[in-house]
Amino acid sequence: MKRLKKALFSVLAVVFWLALWQVGAMLSGAELLIPIPTFTQTIKAFAGLCGTGAFWNATLVSLWHILAGYLASVLLGGLFGMLSGALFWFKTLSAPIVHLMRAVPVAAIIVVAWLWIPSAMLPSVIAFLMVLPIIWSHVDAGLLAVDPQAVELCRVYGMPRREILWRVRFRYAEPSLRTGCVTGLSIAWKAGVAAEIICNPTGSLGSFLQKAKASVEYADVFAVTLMVVVLSLILENALKLIWKEQRR
Amino acid sequence: MIVFSSVSFAYPEKPVLHDFSMHVLPGEQVRLTGASGAGKTTVLKLILGLKRPQSGEIRVNAGRVSVLFQEDRLLPFYTVAGNLDLFCDPARARELLDELGIASAADQYPSQLSGGIARRAALARALTLDADLYLFDEPFTGLDAESRKTCLSVLRRRLADRTAVFVSHLAEDDEELPLREIPVR
Numbered sequence: 001m002k003r004l005k006k007a008l009f010s011v012l013a014v015v016f017w018l019a020l021w022q023v024g025a026m027l028s029g030a031e032l033l034i035p036i037p038t039f040t041q042t043i044k045a046f047a048g049l050c051g052t053g054a055f056w057n058a059t060l061v062s063l064w065h066i067l068a069g070y071l072a073s074v075l076l077g078g079l080f081g082m083l084s085g086a087l088f089w090f091k092t093l094s095a096p097i098v099h100l101m102r103a104v105p106v107a108a109i110i111v112v113a114w115l116w117i118p119s120a121m122l123p124s125v126i127a128f129l130m131v132l133p134i135i136w137s138h139v140d141a142g143l144l145a146v147d148p149q150a151v152e153l154c155r156v157y158g159m160p161r162r163e164i165l166w167r168v169r170f171r172y173a174e175p176s177l178r179t180g181c182v183t184g185l186s187i188a189w190k191a192g193v194a195a196e197i198i199c200n201p202t203g204s205l206g207s208f209l210q211k212a213k214a215s216v217e218y219a220d221v222f223a224v225t226l227m228v229v230v231l232s233l234i235l236e237n238a239l240k241l242i243w244k245e246q247r248r
Numbered sequence: 249m250i251v252f253s254s255v256s257f258a259y260p261e262k263p264v265l266h267d268f269s270m271h272v273l274p275g276e277q278v279r280l281t282g283a284s285g286a287g288k289t290t291v292l293k294l295i296l297g298l299k300r301p302q303s304g305e306i307r308v309n310a311g312r313v314s315v316l317f318q319e320d321r322l323l324p325f326y327t328v329a330g331n332l333d334l335f336c337d338p339a340r341a342r343e344l345l346d347e348l349g350i351a352s353a354a355d356q357y358p359s360q361l362s363g364g365i366a367r368r369a370a371l372a373r374a375l376t377l378d379a380d381l382y383l384f385d386e387p388f389t390g391l392d393a394e395s396r397k398t399c400l401s402v403l404r405r406r407l408a409d410r411t412a413v414f415v416s417h418l419a420e421d422d423e424e425l426p427l428r429e430i431p432v433r
Contacts, residue, residue, distance in 0.1 A: 149321050150321055154334075156314075156315055157314065157335055158312060
């Protein structure tokens with residue numbers, strides 16, 4: 001009952017904001033030079049775009065860009081995080097780089113990286129660079145949460161090293177790692193699509209956004225953004241589901 | 249099975265063992281006695297090789313060693329049964345929980361347990377291993393009289409002819425654990 005109530009309130013909150021958007025856009029539409037598309041106009045534009053092969057193609061291209069960068073950062077960030085947790089000198093040596101990667105604005109990284117990296121690869125590289133320090137620091141923090149007494153007990157009881165890593169260390173680090181992976185996924189979308197908008201690789205959602213903006217098709221701009229949000233939410237929930245299933 | 253010859257050990261802030269010697273024969277069960285802070289737990293850690301003596305010699309001739317630490321050290325993300333299943337087959341784990349009177353807590357997580365049940369769960373886990381040597385650090389902490397009795401009878405049955413070292417500073421353990429005493433000073 002409590003869960004149902006919570007779910008109902010969540011749906012009502014979304015409906016409230018969509019209604020506010022619809023009414024606000026309708027009221028301001030007549031007065032603005034560039035009207036804000038209403039919710040219904042956006043859905044209509046979204047449906048129209050979904051009917052074209054080019055849009056789905058662009059969705060797949062962007063999906064590939066973001067996932068490639070994200071997965072690379074999870075693998076490398078996981079490795080670097082483990083090294084930071086295990087080796088003090090590695091943690092100290094890498095700390096300035098991690099801080100730098102976190103502090104530099106994404107737009108600045110995109111512009112600088114664009115000097116060397118071709119447009120087609122840039123969104124993946126940007127997604128990778130933005131997510132890497134997040135995964136890295138979350139794995140490091142997770143390893144700090146490992147209870148040394150629990151590890152000591154398992155060693156004394158003769159548990160093999162690999163099992164200690166998987167059944168004990170990983171379980172202690174898991175909450176932090178999970179937070180890092182989920183946070184990193186939404187950052188990957190934001191940074192990756194930002195890179196697509198700036199460097200405009202052909203046939204991506206970013207280039208769709210650019211084109212829609214240039215031709216003053218604001219309902220299309222909102223529709224493409226909607227697709228990015230939907231994809232991000234689907235992947236985020238899929239990740240949570242995989243994690244939940246794996247723990248059963 | 250265990251020989252300590254003139255062993256000395258000191259923590260940075262405090263010396264605990266000075267010229268300490270003892271021996272434990274195979275199949276023998278002994279009890280380390282002494283005031284709090286005398287170094288009884290340190291002796292167990294030296295047996296386990298978790299600490300190294302500053303001087304003296306330690307010989308431990310045992311393959312597999314099982315230990316009940318002073319802290320329960322139950323892994324928080326596994327149930328009580330899960331904590332035992334890590335080290336033995338589930339049937340043996342259930343049997344031990346049943347013997348110790350905590351079968352009903354098998355599917356509970358450590359955060360849901362009372363101190364006494366957690367202690368018995370940790371004791372059950374220590375008994376899952378088919379070890380050559382068993383070490384018990386204050387095994388009855390937090391247990392009521394009835395639970396102590398149950399645990400003692402399980403220990404007597406399970407540890408018959410096994411080598412074991414108990415650490416205890418409680419007066420009531422004198423009667424309940426009539427073992428050869430080794431004073432630690």
